[in-house]
Each structure stands twice: as C-alpha cells, then as structure tokens.
Amino acid sequence: MNLETTFIKDLVLISPMVFEDERGSFFEAYSQSKLSDLGIDVDFVQDNQSFSKKGTLRGLHYQNPPFAQTKLVRVLQGEIIDVAVDLRKDSLTFGRYFSVLLSDENKKQLLVPQGFAHGFSVLSETAVVLYKCDQYYDKQSEGGIRFDDPALNIDWGMNIDEAIVSEKDLVLPKFANCNSQF
Structure with missing residues (x-):
C-alpha cells in the first residue's frame, strides 16, 4: 500500500499494490497491519455501503464527538468525486475542502479523519x-453542511442544479451555521 499526503494535515490517499495477469487482478483492499506500518492506527467497527445513480450528491455529513467518525472510503463500482471539508477550528486548513476522483478503476481510497465533513457526487x-468507520452511527451526534454553500465553493464535477439530493441534505445549514464541535 502507498500513502499519498494531501495539502490538508491527516487527510491521506491510499493506493493498493495491484497484481494483474491474464486472469484479471488482485489487491488487498484493507490490511490493518499494513496501515499501521504506515502510521495509521484506526480500529474500524462498521462498514457502510451505498448504491447511487448518476447525478446523486450525498453529503456533507459528519458526527460530533464523542461519536466522531474516521472513514476509509473506496469505490467498488463506478466513479465519484469524493469531498472532505476540514471542520477542525484549530487547523490551518479550517473551512477548506479536498476532493479526489475515486473509482473502481484507480482503486484509490480516501482516509477521512474525525473532524471532517464528507460527501460525494456520482459521475x-x-x-x-x-x-x-471507527465509530458506530449515532443519530444525536450527526451534523451536516449544505453541499452548495458558496462559502465552500465545492466543485462537485457536475451541474449541482441538476443533482439528485435527499430532502435531509437539502435542509442542512451552511458552513457558518453548522453545529460542528471540532
């Protein structure tokens, strides 16, 4: 596994070592010991999986402490723009976002630490x-930020006026009014 740092501290991309031959390919999608060797010591307790149609936009979601979640995100099929927004008030990159194309083809994974809002759009x-996730879902701890907040100016790789968005995500507050406790 290879680790690629981003301009936001603690937010990293992980690429597996892929072995290919005439039969196809093989790779370790997750190895706790290999991640630990790379300095990532996270005990994951829950896997979440979603299926979405083209144009779907999910997010931006987070959970406040003590149920804040670190997420390791990957795409099993298709292609998304994955987005993480830094909510850590003491961070030099507070309020900035990072986005990356994740796909079944590139096999990259994004490690989104606690203290970030997360979302994605389907291309x-x-x-x-x-x-x-390293914490279980807790409804009382959940929070979110409006995906089209002009203060964040996120490029979702699609026309957001045509995005398929849940009713729940449409009523999320803007970044300046979110209830983040980070």
Missing part, C-alpha cells in the same frame, strides 16, 4: 461506495 451511470 458514472451508477456507483457502489464502501466506507469503513
């Missing part, structure tokens, strides 16, 4: 996204 006809 392919369909996408299956799997993410590991």
